[in-house]
Amino acid sequence: MARKILNIIFFLLLCAFAAAFIFPVAVILINSFKAKFSISQSPFTIPTGNDFVGLSNYTAGIRSTGFPSAFGWSLFITLFSIAAIIIFTSMCAWYIVRVKTAYTSVLYYALVFSMIVPFQMVMFTMSKTANVLHLDNPLGIILIYLGFGAGLSVFMFTGFIKTVPLGIEEAATIDGCSPFETFWLVVFPILKPTAITVAILNSMWIWNDYLLPYLVIGGDYRTIPIAVQYLKGGYGSVDMGALMAMLVLSVIPVIVFYLSSQKYIIKGVAAGAVKG
Amino acid sequence: MEKTVKRWFPIFVLPTLAAFLIAFVIPFIMGVLLSFTEFRTVTDAQFVGFSNYIRAFTxxxxxxxxxxxxxxxxxxxxxxxxxxxxxxxxxxxxxxxxxxxxxxxxxxxxxxxxxxxxxxxxxxxxxxxxxxxxxxxxxxxxxxxxxxxxxxxxxxxxxxxxxxxxxxxxxxxxxxxxxxxxxxxxxxxxxxxxxxxxxxxxxxxxxxxxxxxxxxxxxxxxxxxxxxxxxxxxxxxxxxxxxxxxxxxxxxxxxxxxxxxxxxxxxxxxxxxxxxxxxxx
Missing domain, CATH: 1.10.3720.10 (MetI-like)
Known part of the structure; x- marks a missing residue:
């Protein structure tokens, strides 16, 4: 009986916590339909009468930030960077595990080392390098994301490849497979769970990344975080209504992605944390 | 087997290695070196020893x-x-x-x-x-x-x-x-x-x-x-x-x-x- 009462108390506690977690997102949603001058003064009321402005905040926000193109660039950069990271770092990790030389172990430790270096350490010199090499465009930034994502990705792939028995690969080689075929036809299918984890960890980072794209391509191409920051920092008085609408539009794709692949995300994040 | 794999270095390792060098290794080394210099555009760097480190605090x-x-x-x-x-x-x-x-x-x-x-x-x-x-x-x-x-x-x-x-x-x-x-x-x-x-x-x-x-x-x-x-x-x-x-x-x-x-x-x-x-x- 005492346990039952305790469980009810704990359940209510969780409900209160959950409400506190949903509340901020709900506030933004409500305010995105409110007249802009009422937002900073009374953000916690439901818009009624004159305060209710329908979708006009959305149209104003989309016009001043160019949201559809920001969404397009975010999607383009995230998808192609993830594809490049999965394809190239998995191959690199396999080579590092299978070819044991001084060079490969130096490369491996350099990659692991890069994981602990804060971005500010290389931000200035990296954006200069990108500029000199003409990588300051949406295609070039994919190469930069491959370089920055390589540390964690190679680390996670090598951890898994070490557990793959050599026998399978040798059998494939005897059957006449080249290393390229052996890797893609035999090894990579076994790596799929790790590949999903690597894809999720990197997409959470790249989709939300602000500073790197701002420094490298921010002048000409805006991703979603840059568009939101531009709205706020761009000119003197901030259109709060447009800002609320843009925040809602930025959160929607993330929540859709999260709810559709939640199982993988939570598993992937837990796996990534244990390895990292 | 290792020998045949080695020949595939350009395909397996080079893309990641090149990207890693450009995005991280070169900027990191440059960053350490530049911290001992005074510069505006990287190419005009003048060696100043530890003075930047002292100025960061003073x-x-x-x-x-x-x-x-x-x-x-x-x-x-x-x-x-x-x-x-x-x-x-x-x-x-x-x-x-x-x-x-x-x-x-x-x-x-x-x-x-x-x-x-x-x-x-x-x-x-x-x-x-x-x-x-x-x-x-x-x-x-x-x-x-x-x-x-x-x-x-x-x-x-x-x-x-x-x-x-x-x-x-x-x-x-x-x-x-x-x-x-x-x-x-x-x-x-x-x-x-x-x-x-x-x-x-x-x-x-x-x-x-x-x-x-x-x-x-x-x-x-x-x-x-x-x-x-x-x-x-x-x-x-x-x-x-x-x-x-x-x-x-x-x-x-x-x-x-x-x-x-x-x-x-x-x-x-x-x-x-x-x-x-x-x-x-």
Whole structure:
């Protein structure tokens, strides 16, 4: 009986916590339909009468930030960077595990080392390098994301490849497979769970990344975080209504992605944390 | 077999290696070298020895203040987040209804980007403070606690997931045996549960400390350092030193090297602690 009462108390506690977690997102949603001058003064009321402005905040926000193109660039950069990271770092990790030389172990430790270096350490010199090499465009930034994502990705792939028995690969080689075929036809299918984890960890980072794209391509191409920051920092008085609408539009794709692949995300994040 | 694989180096390794050199290795080495020079555009660098490192601390108090602010912020956030996340993880093991729903909700903020998170909380905190005639930039302590609340909201769900995994790994028969022996809930918690999840604790401490130290986007969006740079964390101070002041590029790079060393020491300490624990067990 005492346990039952305790469980009810704990359940209510969780409900209160959950409400506190949903509340901020709900506030933004409500305010995105409110007249802009009422937002900073009374953000916690439901818009009624004159305060209710329908979708006009959305149209104003989309016009001043160019949201559809920001969404397009975010999607383009995230998808192609993830594809490049999965394809190239998995191959690199396999080579590092299978070819044991001084060079490969130096490369491996350099990659692991890069994981602990804060971005500010290389931000200035990296954006200069990108500029000199003409990588300051949406295609070039994919190469930069491959370089920055390589540390964690190679680390996670090598951890898994070490557990793959050599026998399978040798059998494939005897059957006449080249290393390229052996890797893609035999090894990579076994790596799929790790590949999903690597894809999720990197997409959470790249989709939300602000500073790197701002420094490298921010002048000409805006991703979603840059568009939101531009709205706020761009000119003197901030259109709060447009800002609320843009925040809602930025959160929607993330929540859709999260709810559709939640199982993988939570598993992937837990796996990534244990390895990292 | 190794020999045939070696011939495939250009396809297997070269793309990652080239990208890694361009994005990280070259900028890192240049960054270390430039911290000992004075420069505007990299090519005009003049060697100045350690003067940038001295200037980082002596030209103004911004760097020291941002370091103090960051350490305070990290201390409060790390303790708060881990205690709350662990408590929630314990509740999840009681088989209450709606567990999946709660887990979904608690983890959700972790996926929202720092810039967006910062503005969401700015509206809410300003909305509350408005009733008292203040805004988040009226007093540095508003910005500090605003960042603490934001960080809790973002990280609790993530840490909770790691703690839940740790608690679920405790073998059921140990808990059973303890109960048969008459151990009460507090004894089980302190003698079995907490010692068994120590690996999760180290991971969570490491993640919360490094994430607190490296915080940038949230800081930029929530207060941007206002009022008067007094809610500026280290990462934001380095950014401003580089891009908002001319003639300070070398100082900015020196600050970045110091920042890197601090983060690296924390990471190595964590690695050393984990290794030592593994040897013991």
């Amino acid at each position: 030209d103004d108090r911004l760097f020291i203040d941002s370091l103090i602010f960051t350490v305070k912020f990290a201390a409060v956030s790390v303790i708060g987040i881990n205690v709350l996340a662990f408590a929630l993880a314990l509740l999840f093991t009681r088989e209450l209804p709606g567990t999946n729903f709660f887990r979904t909700v608690f983890f959700m903020p972790n996926l929202i980007g720092g810039i967006v998170l910062g503005y969401i909380w700015q509206v809410i905190i300003n909305g509350v403070l408005y009733r008292f005639g203040y805004s988040i930039t009226s007093d540095p302590s508003f910005g500090f606690w605003g960042l603490v609340v934001l960080m809790h909201w973002q990280m609790i769900g993530y840490m909770m997931i790691i703690y839940i995994a740790g608690i679920q790994n405790i073998p059921g028969d140990i808990l059973e045996a303890a109960r048969v022996d008459g151990a009460n809930a507090a004894t089980v918690l302190f003698r079995i549960t907490i010692p068994s999840v120590m690996p999760s604790v180290t991971i969570c401490l490491f993640l919360t400390i490094t994430n607190s130290f490296k915080l940038f986007d949230q800081n930029l969006a929530l207060t941007a350092g206002a009022p008067a740079d007094r809610t500026q964390m280290v990462a934001l101070d380095i950014f401003n030193t580089f891009y908002s002041r001319t003639g300070y590029e070398g100082v900015g790079q020196a600050k970045a090297v110091i920042f890197f060393i601090i983060v690296a020491v924390i990471a190595l300490a964590q690695l050393w602690l984990t290794r030592r624990k593994e040897v013991e067990s």
